[in-house]
Amino acid sequence: MGILEVKGVGKRFGGLQALGDVNLSVAENSVHAIIGPNGAGKSTLLNCLIGKLIPDTGSVTFEGQSVLGRTPYEICQMGISRVFQTPEIFTDLNVMENMLIPCFAKRDGAFAMNAIGSVTSQAEVQDKAMQMLEDMNLADKRHMLTGSMSRGDKRRLEIAMCLSQDPRLLLLDEPTAGMARADTNNTIDLLKQIKEERDITIAIIEHDMHVVFSLAERITVLAQGTPLVEDTPENIKGHPKVREAYLGE
Numbered sequence: 001m002g003i004l005e006v007k008g009v010g011k012r013f014g015g016l017q018a019l020g021d022v023n024l025s026v027a028e029n030s031v032h033a034i035i036g037p038n039g040a041g042k043s044t045l046l047n048c049l050i051g052k053l054i055p056d057t058g059s060v061t062f063e064g065q066s067v068l069g070r071t072p073y074e075i076c077q078m079g080i081s082r083v084f085q086t087p088e089i090f091t092d093l094n095v096m097e098n099m100l101i102p103c104f105a106k107r108d109g110a111f112a113m114n115a116i117g118s119v120t121s122q123a124e125v126q127d128k129a130m131q132m133l134e135d136m137n138l139a140d141k142r143h144m145l146t147g148s149m150s151r152g153d154k155r156r157l158e159i160a161m162c163l164s165q166d167p168r169l170l171l172l173d174e175p176t177a178g179m180a181r182a183d184t185n186n187t188i189d190l191l192k193q194i195k196e197e198r199d200i201t202i203a204i205i206e207h208d209m210h211v212v213f214s215l216a217e218r219i220t221v222l223a224q225g226t227p228l229v230e231d232t233p234e235n236i237k238g239h240p241k242v243r244e245a246y247l248g249e
């Protein structure tokens, strides 16, 4: 059984069946890519995994526990963190201030869950934030306002903010969208580094095939809300159904 199991998930928006009958199993410690044309339902699927949307049908379990009916905050506490298509950082705060927000949230969340436990001091939280920035090569930029950073650095910060929650599953929705090639390659290297250094599973939605084939061990192709095929990158490359969905052949 995978760390994430999606079974028979469907989601309708009015007259539009955005997801039909999605089955997906993400193996622990793998990098699993979900690809598909625009409008295929990739973001809708991700939103169903993190409590932003509730599917009409089916089940979603993480480490054997259902995520359905839980709030995004509770799902984050279960060990799932996500990075959205557009960066979600506070552009009028500097890098360190942004980093401190999830670090304090993690401490206060843990405190609320286990009120008898010892409270981590403010200094310890600040040390952790600094350590995360060092790990992500952002320490030198800690006083910089994030609004003036490159797209790649913003992404790096956002990923660092997610990792501060110590997730066991990291979900990314088109993390290189709108990036220049150099920033895209830096993001690929960063994700490889995270995979090597941490005990983590990565599920990535991506339309840039260079990114997909650089990272993924398994690929699920979604078209019109239904998985067309799931296979290794080698087999996906020449798959006739994939060529059809992408190239209209």
Ligand code: ADP
Pocket: 013, 016, 018, 036, 037, 038, 039, 040, 041, 042, 043, 044, 045
């Ligand atoms: P992808 O991420 O693969 O490009 P989406 O999941 O964003 O696709 O969208 C799948 C389909 O669902 C699209 O036709 C989109 O217009 C529609 N859709 C997505 N979100 C909503 C929503 N909140 N309300 C109505 N339709 C939506």
Ligand code: MG
Pocket: 042, 043, 044, 085
């Ligand atoms: Mg999308």
